[in-house]
Structures are given as C-alpha cells and as structure tokens.
Amino acid sequence: MPKGNRTTWGCLAALAVTLALCAAGWFLLPDQVALQIGLDGALGNYVPKPVALLLPLGLGALGTGLSTGESRRRTGLLLAVLAPVLLIVTLILNR
Numbered sequence: 236m237p238k239g240n241r242t243t244w245g246c247l248a249a250l251a252v253t254l255a256l257c258a259a260g261w262f263l264l265p266d267q268v269a270l271q272i273g274l275d276g277a278l279g280n281y282v283p284k285p286v287a288l289l290l291p292l293g294l295g296a297l298g299t300g301l302s303t304g305e306s307r308r309r310t311g312l313l314l315a316v317l318a319p320v321l322l323i324v325t326l327i328l329n330r
Contacts, residue, residue: 246315
C-alpha cells in the first residue's frame with residue numbers, strides 16, 4: 236500500500252473516532268460547554284454545545300482533506316489525530 240493511502244486511511248479512522256465522540260458528547264455534555272481553563276483552575280469561555288462539537292469535527296475533516304494531497308500529508312494527519320484528542324479533553328473538562 237502506498238504511503239499516501241495509509242495516511243489517508245489513518246485520517247479517516249481518526250475522523251470516525253471523532254464522529255463517535257461527537258455523538259457521545261451530544262448526550263454527555265451540558266448545553267454550555269467550557270473550552271478553556273484559567274490560571275486559577277476555573278472554567279471559562281463557554282460556547283453552545285453544537286459549536287463545541289463542530290469545531291473538532293471540522294478540524295478532523297480539514298485534516299482528512301489535506302491528507303489526500305501530496306504536499307500537506309503530515310499536516311493533515313496531525314490535524315485529524317488532534318481532533319479526537321480535543322474532544323476527549325472537552326469531555327473530561329465538562330463532566
């Protein structure tokens with residue numbers, strides 16, 4: 236299998252994990268989701284739940300799209316793998 240195909244398949248797998256986490260987040264997260272922690276440990280910068288779930292999903296989709304080209308394959312993989320990590324952190328912060 237060529238290297239580009241492995242990268243694209245890895246991005247698609249990360250995007251599938253991101254979709255599954257978005258579905259879980261829809262039921263587990265509150266209506267207002269905190270996206271940032273202050274220096275004092277308090278949660279800050281709240282956004283509506285759909286926005287908080289669409290941001291990582293868009294990041295994963297962008298990464299998957301970039302992975303299909305020759306020049307941005309590593310960048311695409313990094314973005315696609317970062318998306319589920321961000322959702323996991325969001326789920327942990329807002330439990």
